[in-house]
Amino acid sequence: MSEKIKMQLTCPMPKFDFDIITLGHGSGGLLTHRLLESGVFNILKNDFLNQQHDGASFQLSGNLAFSTDSYVVSPLFFPGGNIGDLAINGTVNDLAMCGAEAKYLSLGFIIEEGFMMDEFWRILVSIKNAADAANIKIVTGDTKVVERGKGDKLFINTSGIGIVHHSANIHHKNIKAGDVIVVSGNVASHGIAIMSLRKGLEFDTSIESDTTNLNNTVLSLIEQFGNNIKFLRDPTRGGVASVLNEIAELTQLGFSLDQKSIPISDQVEGACEMLGLDPLYVANEGLFIAVIAKEIATDFLLFLQKDINGADAAIIGEVTTENTGKVILKSRIGGRRFVNYLTGEQLPRIC
Amino acid sequence: MKYITEYRNPALVDELIKQIHLINTKPWTLMEICGGQTHSLVKNGILEMLPKTITMVHGPGCPVCVTSVSVIDEAVFLSEQPNTILCSFGDMLRVPGSKKSLLEAKAQGADIRILYSPLEAVQLAKQNPDKQIVFFAVGFETTAPANALSVIHASHLQLNNYSILASHVLVPPAMEAILSDSDNKIDAFLAAGHVCTIMGMEEYYPVAEKYKCPIVITGFEPVDLLQGILMAVTQLENGECKVENQYTRYVQREGNQIAMKTIYDVFEISDRTWRGIGNIPQSGYEVNEKYKNFNARLKFNIQIPLAEENKDCISGDIMKGLKKPKQCPNFGNNCKPEHPLGAPMVSSEGACSAYYHYANSVIS
Numbered sequence: 001m002s003e004k005i006k007m008q009l010t011c012p013m014p015k016f017d018f019d020i021i022t023l024g025h026g027s028g029g030l031l032t033h034r035l036l037e038s039g040v041f042n043i044l045k046n047d048f049l050n051q052q053h054d055g056a057s058f059q060l061s062g063n064l065a066f067s068t069d070s071y072v073v074s075p076l077f078f079p080g081g082n083i084g085d086l087a088i089n090g091t092v093n094d095l096a097m098c099g100a101e102a103k104y105l106s107l108g109f110i111i112e113e114g115f116m117m118d119e120f121w122r123i124l125v126s127i128k129n130a131a132d133a134a135n136i137k138i139v140t141g142d143t144k145v146v147e148r149g150k151g152d153k154l155f156i157n158t159s160g161i162g163i164v165h166h167s168a169n170i171h172h173k174n175i176k177a178g179d180v181i182v183v184s185g186n187v188a189s190h191g192i193a194i195m196s197l198r199k200g201l202e203f204d205t206s207i208e209s210d211t212t213n214l215n216n217t218v219l220s221l222i223e224q225f226g227n228n229i230k231f232l233r234d235p236t237r238g239g240v241a242s243v244l245n246e247i248a249e250l251t252q253l254g255f256s257l258d259q260k261s262i263p264i265s266d267q268v269e270g271a272c273e274m275l276g277l278d279p280l281y282v283a284n285e286g287l288f289i290a291v292i293a294k295e296i297a298t299d300f301l302l303f304l305q306k307d308i309n310g311a312d313a314a315i316i317g318e319v320t321t322e323n324t325g326k327v328i329l330k331s332r333i334g335g336r337r338f339v340n341y342l343t344g345e346q347l348p349r350i351c
Numbered sequence: 352m353k354y355i356t357e358y359r360n361p362a363l364v365d366e367l368i369k370q371i372h373l374i375n376t377k378p379w380t381l382m383e384i385c386g387g388q389t390h391s392l393v394k395n396g397i398l399e400m401l402p403k404t405i406t407m408v409h410g411p412g413c414p415v416c417v418t419s420v421s422v423i424d425e426a427v428f429l430s431e432q433p434n435t436i437l438c439s440f441g442d443m444l445r446v447p448g449s450k451k452s453l454l455e456a457k458a459q460g461a462d463i464r465i466l467y468s469p470l471e472a473v474q475l476a477k478q479n480p481d482k483q484i485v486f487f488a489v490g491f492e493t494t495a496p497a498n499a500l501s502v503i504h505a506s507h508l509q510l511n512n513y514s515i516l517a518s519h520v521l522v523p524p525a526m527e528a529i530l531s532d533s534d535n536k537i538d539a540f541l542a543a544g545h546v547c548t549i550m551g552m553e554e555y556y557p558v559a560e561k562y563k564c565p566i567v568i569t570g571f572e573p574v575d576l577l578q579g580i581l582m583a584v585t586q587l588e589n590g591e592c593k594v595e596n597q598y599t600r601y602v603q604r605e606g607n608q609i610a611m612k613t614i615y616d617v618f619e620i621s622d623r624t625w626r627g628i629g630n631i632p633q634s635g636y637e638v639n640e641k642y643k644n645f646n647a648r649l650k651f652n653i654q655i656p657l658a659e660e661n662k663d664c665i666s667g668d669i670m671k672g673l674k675k676p677k678q679c680p681n682f683g684n685n686c687k688p689e690h691p692l693g694a695p696m697v698s699s700e701g702a703c704s705a706y707y708h709y710a711n712s713v714i715s
Binding site for chain 1: 352355359360361364365393394395396397398399400573707708709
């Protein structure tokens with residue numbers, strides 16, 4: 001998604017007392033106050049956060065969706081993003097998969113003592129940019145500091161509340177044989193972008209993570225196609241294969257994929273080939289899988305392909321009554337095989 | 352992907368399948384040596400395209416699968432030494448030892464790093480002079496040159512904190528062990544393209560001659576495999592037993608001389624215990640006298656008692672091609688990738704893992 005909106009907010013870092021985060025910054029005392037005042041509240045300010053209360057109170061009407069996720073990505077900074085925008089986009093997208101427009105998020109930091117203040121600031125700036133891009137507000141939060149060696153630089157938790165679109169009816173029970181499986185773009189970019197930086201695996205590439213918010217994309221699809229969109233899921237950890245296995249198991253229907261149709265960029269495919277990874281198991285961040293009624297398949301695809309997050313969208317398969325509870329892939333050369341759950345981590349091959 | 356998609360061309364695949372059907376008149380059993388070939392056959396659905404009279408059995412060519420329990424125990428022992436970093440290829444981490452796997456040792460605090468190249472381990476040794484860096488040097492002849500090179504580099508750099516735990520295995524002795532087994536039913540081999548890229552073809556002529564068995568050196572993509580199968584079946588139908596080279600884009604008869612020279616500079620041929628098969632004489636590489644200071648077994652004075660294989664695992668029969676994964680009573684129930692009884696269920700190239708991931712029940 002090369003045209004992904006990237007707001008370039010370049011806030012200069014305010015003056016902090018320390019270059020690194022210390023245990024004192026999590027003590028609840030003066031240092032915590034200063035860190036929040038000059039850092040978090042300063043950049044994320046809004047009417048709710050400015051009250052600096054224990055929680056936020058607000059009114060929302062309609063069916064609500066609620067989701068939470070923790071972010072422990074390593075390295076914290078990677079091509080195409082960092083843990084900050086990932087933490088916002090991830091929870092916004094989880095709500096979007098429920099057919100909901102994210103409204104308010106909480107933001108919890110667990111920081112390892114010694115974490116560099118300028119890195120923390122860069123992450124806060126990304127959080128601000130991602131929150132603005134997704135049109136959500138961070139209304140409450142928490143900051144804890146743990147001793148050195150008891151964390152891995154920074155962990156983030158975000159929870160979010162959103163309002164479910166009145167036309168949305170996203171449930172696996174709606175899926176029927178004959179439905180069509182759509183993926184919104186190229187698979188495996190995020191996982192490979194991260195992998196390219198992992199210690200011992202560094203390789204030169206211009207592959208970027210696909211992290212982005214999907215709420216506008218998904219809500220405009222729901223507005224247009226209503227309950228003909230049966231099911232949505234973002235294939236993050238475990239990739240496309242894991243999500244489809246979960247749905248196959250839940251619905252006890254067969255999910256049949258055509259390898260030829262699965263979109264993947266040349267670079268990512270090449271990297272997977274070299275590393276011995278199956279792209280179907282590699283993580284994605286700005287991608288979703290939709291199971292939709294066959295009647296709308298062509299229109300849905302055309303509509304999605306015009307969206308900034310859907311240019312490479314494709315129909316990758318269909319739901320069948322054969323091989324119930326299983327995912328089957330028709331290979332490029334016409335053979336067929338099962339696609340199972342991932343076991344553990346995808347480990348690099350040795351020869 | 353240039354130079355890959357050409358070898359996955361559906362029209363070429365169709366043509367080769369047709370030719371195999373046309374030429375085949377009798378039942379034949381072929382063994383593909385390398386686990387990479389096994390995975391490609393299963394992953395691409397090639398097995399169901401072949402005539403029913405052709406049986407493919409899956410050979411011992413997965414270094415992870417054949418590494419014995421005792422060697423895993425040695426690696427675990429090394430990883431638990433103070434001030435020591437054990438570096439390994441990723442696949443080895445989940446292989447069960449007699450007490451634990453490297454992954455479990457890592458979870459319990461051992462410093463174990465997954466690397467892609469042994470030269471990265473040498474780099475690590477340079478950066479951490481106060482730590483001992485051990486590289487778990489597993490693999491067939493394919494990975495031996497790079498592992499040997501790491502020792503040569505470390506020697507040039509005068510690093511006294513680098514060593515390797517050599518667990519190399521060699522293909523031709525394993526082929527002979529299979530062919531001389533009284534239960535053998537292999538009619539022809541698809542030899543491993545990558546191994547022969549390093550070692551060339553010479554070693555295979557005496558094997559083909561002695562056992563009257565066609566050997567076709569074969570690549571890993573669908574077109575490679577089908578062409579290799581076609582060449583082997585053609586020989587069998589004609590009553591021939593030649594060594595042929597399908598993988599001509601990489602394999603030369605004399606092999607890669609520079610790589611072989613590197614191997615022979617650092618390693619000597621030794622006996623090796625293969626998981627599930629037992630001891631095969633002269634079937635492995637060990638660090639030689641010249642570089643003995645880089646031999647982790649000597650450096651750490653490892654004395655691990657020989658461990659027994661899990662009796663419920665039939666990996667020996669699988670790797671000799673006597674049984675298919677699905678003929679194992681534990682396949683898919685007591686033995687799964689998340690709880691493997693033996694290495695063939697662990698490695699991405701293991702036959703059991705290939706069957707479990709891609710073909711664990713009959714596709715309707």
